[in-house]
Amino acid sequence: MALSCIREYFRILKKLYLEEISEIIQQHQEHHNLTRIAYESAWKFLIKRLFTYRKLEDIIVKDLHFFRETSRELDDLRGCVDWKKKEEESGREKSKEETNLWGWLIYVENFFVSFRKRNGEIVGLVNSVTDVFREAKENYGKISCMCVETFKFASQNRAVEIDDLLKGGAVDMIFEEIQRATSKVEVIGDCLKFFLEISEKLKGKMEKEREEMKRKMFDKMEEEGYDDTITSFHKALQFIRRNCYNTLSLRLEDYFVSI
Template identity: 40%
Template sequence: MKHIGYCNELKRFWNQDFLCSMLCKKIIKMIVKEANKNDKKNEILFADLFECYVMLQDIDMPQKLLKVCMPCLLKVASNKERSKEARREGEMALITLNRIYSFEVIEKEMFLNEIKEIIQYHQEHHNLTWLAYQSAWQFLIERLYNNNNLKRAVVNELRFVKEATNELEELTKYVNWKKEKGQKETKEIRILKRWQCLISVNFCDCRSDKNECVDFIECITRLCRAARDTHAEIIKKCFDIFAEIMKQLQLSVIANFFLKSDAFDLALGKILQSTLNDAISCGCMRFFLETSISLKSKMANETDEAKRKVIKKETLDKMEEEGYEDAIASFHKKFVYLNCCYFSRLAKNIADYFVNI
């Protein structure tokens, strides 16, 4: 059952009938029975039962069991053994924690110190699997909303952007991209996509210093180039991430790195392809839209305002050389369709995509 739950999470299988089954009711009874034993409960059995229940259903865990179940899962996830079996059990525990959606009833005191310790120990000893490490981060990042103390811990103590960069770099190098085309999606690709989704949705909550941000942009650019012939979904997510980064970059970073990087050239190159994938075109235009918004924003002082106008002029010249304006205009009638399919909130007004002085 744990293996089925593992596939359910990693491969997105759905078990809509499980909640109505006698098996589900039996597992709940067993969990309650073990929970009521207090000091005498079998913690291994208890963790196994809890993982089976959570991994095979898609509603919140009954709140009264959370305070009993979470310490057991955290204990399994905190096991520092490096045996294959221990690593797999730790992976299962961390994935299970991610499927507990009751944000409002999980107080940070129930998990913060343990999850931080798991991440910090891995940073030093590399005892977790790729999926387990991503799951530990996901559990923290998804609880950042309205929690400034947790944000500071994620950014300053645990260095989320640096760690995400390292993980994506390692996965990008590990994947044999030449063999990926037409092949069944590998576990490493799924983990890579999980990192992308986590970064794309939450990057604005994990602001980093300039050097880490530059390294991260270079990493995403290399990933985009590696996946260009095989994975349209990965490429689209790369441009979604670029768009999120563009929302928070300082003018100096935009001027000195982003607009001169391969990221911008990749986007311009993609948007001009005659066989452009809809998902990729949507990602590119979202990136261009955020670029335009950033460069249209008024600066606080005259010096920065003058710099902004220079950067805008350089950007406009580069776009004109590549035929960017005609390319964007050709998508005018497809904006509504792309918004409906990809929920990217693209502007319907073409003028919003042009960087005008």
């Protein structure tokens, strides 16, 4: 825990931590000898170093199996949180499992911001985040908002393919959130940003691949009434842009994956 509190911009010799932290994580994966908070803290230390030491990515993903391990932790913790209790209940203290879950979501978001090499195991992690969202969306607004924000960053990452987001259920999840009457304006902004990034990803693909992916997206969005939903935000786009992202496009057609 002490190591995990060291700021990422503090200069630490790699030989002082790299092998030891990796061994601690691998030892736990084999023998489960750490508490949840200790295991989470070891990962936190490594993820924070990734921003300044790019070679860590191969160790984190290939040697330590970040996607698989994080997915497993999210699934375990999801089953331990009492989702029926409301987040804002007066006097309610967060459980250890809820705190752990929040911590893992932060690391997932940070990793989606910084990792650069595609990996097939990402679909499992995307699926786990969508499962957390569906448990949290009624009573745990902060956690469900974090899930939406996580996929906004994932959609911006070149190493994340549209197919990863489709197979993992992220597209369904974002569409589910944007249709909710209780969504906050910031969350709607994240959802619109997600779809805008998806449209940009489509433009960057080769024609044959683009047509195939557009068909997958179009079939799903047509079935769910995507065009009608985006159109409903037409009058609110300027307000959402002013209050969330000044880079959000005001051109409605930019959000239509069917074009």
